[in-house]
Amino acid sequence: MIHNSTIDYQLNHRSIRAFKPQNLSDDQLTTLYEAARHASTSMFMQQFSILHVTDPAKRAAIRRLGRQPYIGQNGDLLIFLVDLYRNQKIRQAAGKDDGRLHTTDIFQQAVEDTVLAVQNTLLAAESMDLGGVILGSIKNNPIELIKVLDLPKMTFPLLGLQVGIPDQAPQLKPRLPLDTLVMENNYHRAFKASDLKDYDQVVSQYYDLRDANRRIDSFTKQIAGAKLDNHETTRDKLAAALQQQGLALDWK
Amino acid sequence: MIHNSTIDYQLNHRSIRAFKPQNLSDDQLTTLYEAARHASTSMFMQQFSILHVTDPAKRAAIRRLGRQPYIGQNGDLLIFLVDLYRNQKIRQAAGKDDGRLHTTDIFQQAVEDTVLAVQNTLLAAESMDLGGVILGSIKNNPIELIKVLDLPKMTFPLLGLQVGIPDQAPQLKPRLPLDTLVMENNYHRAFKASDLKDYDQVVSQYYDLRDANRRIDSFTKQIAGAKLDNHETTRDKLAAALQQQGLALDWK
Structure with a gap:
């Protein structure tokens, strides 16, 4: 086992869900965005965006949908969007049709771009001795969240990241051998x-x-x-939400 | 903009596609696996696995399907699998049905687990001054790749990572502002x-x-x-491959 500072931050990862009542500085935020921006991107298509949510009403609405008290409270809230809107506009400006933008394949590539950027952002935060938690719970009710965020078609809110100054020091959670x-x-x-x-x-x-x-x-x-037991959940609106957004339309 | 060694490795990321004719040491490989193992995991379900492919026939077959000459050549080849097989077996041993394992929601959570682990692995490699390239091209023909790797249902080969000692020093590729x-x-x-x-x-x-x-x-x-222009491609077998594997069966 080899150690260096990057690897040690990776091995020491724990999700932080309690933050001090302080926002990140512009410098800290810019650093996180730069980390996200430099992650690998499939076929150089760069199909994600970051929405920094500071508006209290939006933060409250996202918290209500995500059903976790720390969402949009202390610290900063970033929503990572799968974003094919930008490339659609670029094609339209060139007089081209949407081409493969509505395929499952291109959507999946955009998902991968987005998640790679999320992990870079979280680790960058941890390397600055900030903490964070990835919010899969923003997909608890995807159709409602799209309304709250007023997102255009060809975008989709994939993951959130609540990030800030840790106000807890949880144990390391043991992983599969x-x-x-x-x-x-x-x-x-x-x-x-x-x-x-x-x-x-x-x-x-x-x-x-x-x-x-x-x-x-x-x-x-x-x-x-x-x-993993069967139960009714609005999380099962995921496919419907994607299709509403014009994404992965060729799925069959 | 804040700098530290982790952030600087992130900002200096470039995909490496030429490697020296040398494999990673066991110590290096273990370190990469530990980085992957400690990434965030949705709802603590830990739904990914890593296949280290050293078999020359399998490497050649993956290279042929991926249509990139560096796949499975110099360096080491890791295939990151979405893995719901393990949790299915755990539920079966407890006398439970598969529950939500076949939903799009749980599949998507497993995709996210897998991609977070990929990014941690790549950055860990870069922090050891190794290099790597994420291989989305393993999905060029997903149904054939599943055969080559002889994967059971409830698993899916999502991304590859070719990793090794860099034998090139490409320029940094400029990203969207x-x-x-x-x-x-x-x-x-x-x-x-x-x-x-x-x-x-x-x-x-x-x-x-x-x-x-x-x-x-x-x-x-x-x-x-x-x-992004429309064209015929076996990459559009993605949804069919997932359904063949028993994944995201509730998509409609």
Whole structure:
């Protein structure tokens, strides 16, 4: 195992959900944007944008939809958009049709651009001893969020990032062992839930130390439990929201 | 603009496509895997895996499908898989049905997990003065690639990463200006292709310096040109490949 400052920041990642009541400086924000801007981009199409949300009414609406109290509270809120609007306008100005912009393939490339930029932004924040949490919960009700943000077609709010000065120091959450995560040449079809017996104990101990008063679930119990059980949720409006936005229209 | 070693590695990112004829050490590989393993994961579901491909026949087949000469040549080849197989097996062992594993929502969360891990891996490599290129081209023919890799249902090969000791020192590729990429509260619907006039010149100059003998295309010319023009491509088998794998079955 090799160590340097970048790798150590990566290994020390924990999601921060409590921030001091202070916003980032312009200098800090610009640095985060530069980190995002320099991430890899598929076929040099640069199909993402960042919406910095400071408007209190919008922040409250995003918090209500995301159902997490720290969204849009202390710190800064960035919404990362899949953005094919810009390239559509460029093609229109050149007198071209939309070409492949409505395909699942190009949408997926834009998703990848966007997520690569999110990770660069979060790690840049962590390297400045700021903290952050990636907000998948902004997709809890994608059609409503698109209205709140008044987004045009050909854009989609993929992930949020709440970032600021940490006001908590959580334990490192233990991840799947490397021999489960990494395979050589052949996919390990023989995987069994019982292979994770030791890991389950490590996870249970983590929760026990974090909060002895709460119910403690091992990893396999969580996966077998409520989070993946069938239930009604507006998160299942994802495909409808994408199609409403003109994205991935060729899916069949 | 704030600088530290992590941010400077991010700002200096360029894709490396020529590597010295040397493989990574076990120590280097383990370090990359640890960087991937510690990336954020949605709802703690940890839905990705890494396939390290060393088998020459498989490398050649992936290169043929990806149609890029550096794939599976010098250096190491990692294939990042969206992996819901593991969580399916865990639920089966607990006597549970597959629950939400076949939804677009859970698939999308797994995609995000996977891409976050890819970016951490690439930056970890760069921080060790290795280089790499993310391979979106492994999705050129997804159904064939799934056969080559003999992947089970509930997995999908999302991105590759060719990584090694750089044998080239390309120029930094200029990215969209920050005032195009970042917006405050409101999406900038008034964007016009002509806003990128200065940026187009910067991009043209970059290509001119890189290879004066090749045709030079500005950014807007590229977007208005062949890469987004309608054409027949096996990349449009993406949705069919996902459904074949049992993923995102509720899309409609």
